[in-house]
Amino acid sequence: MARRRSSQARSSSTKSQVKAPADRASPRYPGPKPKIDPRYCCFRLRIGRSKIHRWGVYADEPIPAGRKVIEYTGERISRRETKRRAEAPYNYLFTLDAYWTIDGAVGGSGAEFINHSCEPNLYAKIVKGHILYMSKRDIAPGEELTVDYHFDKDVERVPCRCGSPNCRGTINVK
Ligand SMILES: [Zn+2]
Numbered sequence: 001m002a003r004r005r006s007s008q009a010r011s012s013s014t015k016s017q018v019k020a021p022a023d024r025a026s027p028r029y030p031g032p033k034p035k036i037d038p039r040y041c042c043f044r045l046r047i048g049r050s051k052i053h054r055w056g057v058y059a060d061e062p063i064p065a066g067r068k069v070i071e072y073t074g075e076r077i078s079r080r081e082t083k084r085r086a087e088a089p090y091n092y093l094f095t096l097d098a099y100w101t102i103d104g105a106v107g108g109s110g111a112e113f114i115n116h117s118c119e120p121n122l123y124a125k126i127v128k129g130h131i132l133y134m135s136k137r138d139i140a141p142g143e144e145l146t147v148d149y150h151f152d153k154d155v156e157r158v159p160c161r162c163g164s165p166n167c168r169g170t171i172n173v174k
Pocket of ligand 1: 168
């Protein structure tokens with residue numbers, strides 16, 4: 001997931017590793033072709049159509065809890081450049097810390113296509129400047145992988161359609 005309007009990356013929060021929304025289901029979407037780079041995966045994953053939003057990433061084999069699943073890769077860009085790219089209609093920006101952002105649209109591993117859910121099966125762990133998506137629980141083959149984007153509450157609100165029973169209604173935290 002990562003997609004829907006740009007709005008987000010203006011946040012300078014260091015705590016929530018906020019990822020910008022991008023890609024609003026446009027057939028003319030100009031961004032990267034959805035694909036998984038196996039060099040950054042620890043399990044077999046595939047891209048498919050998602051009920052949550054456009055494309056999603058699916059487990060192709062069982063994934064035990066507490067394991068590294070995929071690294072969120074991309075170009076490392078400065079705060080100023082982040083601001084500029086966040087203006088684009090689509091983006092895959094993941095705020096790493098107060099200064100750096102990872103732009104998954106450039107050299108992304110495919111993790112940038114993982115959708116948001118309010119009840120995700122993955123979480124992001126930052127290790128020495130790398131964003132690792134870890135499994136929160138056992139994941140069965142065929143399950144869509146999801147992560148909580150934790151958009152700031154003070155940026156533009158993005159409605160959530162994750163469909164989980166505890167959906168908070170927006171991708172933003174409350
Ligand atoms: Zn939700």
